[in-house]
Amino acid sequence: MANKDDIELLFRTNYKKMLALAIHLLHNEEAARDIVHDIFASILSKQIENVTSAYLLTGVRLACLKYIRSLSIKERINRLYAVDLHEIEDEEWPDDEVVDLINELIETLLPEKTKKIVRLRFTSQMKYKEIAESLSISEVSVYKHLHHAMNVLRQNLN
């Protein structure tokens, strides 16, 4: 039976990676934290033994998948979740190298204003309307900047 020290060691060793994965998939730190805590709570309550890092990360992925699957299509696209859920099951994603490359492409290839809009949208998670208001532009302009950014990324990622 796993004791407190075992759980604490597992927690301290794996928490950061588990949280990072959940945030990448759910785009929401609070929701991600809930999932990670629930996984450790589950290990504790079910007295699961021989828990590995791979087991924990798979648990995070499955919990995120289950949550996203419970949402309607409208709810999923509102949060920019993958519509094809096989992409979430793919253990290769998110790939650290690709994540770094995306950041580098944004930094080096996009005009300043477009770069700023991309960061406001995806890192600060502002709505299009909020971005438009903060930059005194129309929402349609926000769409156009993001569309251009996505085209640049797509051309350079393939």
Added chain:
Amino acid sequence: MKDKFERIFEAIDYPERYSEQEIQELLEDEETARLYKILNKCADALSDSSDPDIDKEWEKFSKERRKALTGKSFRSLRSFLVHNAAAVLIAIFASIAVIAATISVSKSMRNADYTSTNVPEGAPRESNRDIKTVGNDSIGNTITPYESNEPVIFKNEPLETIITAIANHYGTSVSFHSDASKQLRLYFQWDKTLTLDEVIEQLNNFEQIKIKLKDNIITIE
């Protein structure tokens, strides 16, 4: 006139402006699907946390699970049981008597309404988990949410199932004019606060569906 790219961007932040079918069509178009996919990848890649404070997170977790973590309560319970067997037996019989009395009281007070929430293990605690889902999901849970007024999501369910549920709720009859239409499968969110006419209008937005309401009968072509 908005082009399809403007529509997919708009649908992301304002999904209420589009029907499920319109959104499905946008996601099925090769170019808008490609755009959405890269937006999703970008959202995944750029969503990042600040460095978590592991000490603080562990403290929070261990406070919430103190009893389960120390195991002291379990060990002391076991030794207590061993050394106080007679007292324990008396306590057990007394508890059974209390429970029996409680059951007879609660039976007379039982509420006829059945509500349940399908709470996936490990899912985050957000208000949208109040939305009920119909059908078996991958962990084989089934629920019957029709009794409550919360939205019902039909996930790839046959039209026959959907219309039957709706007809029961609004107190109408159903008439299918073809077997093919019965078997049509939809992804549909039923807002039970709407009138029947409004719900039928939403369903008629789906290309292959033609529904009429007359003389309290829902007729599906």
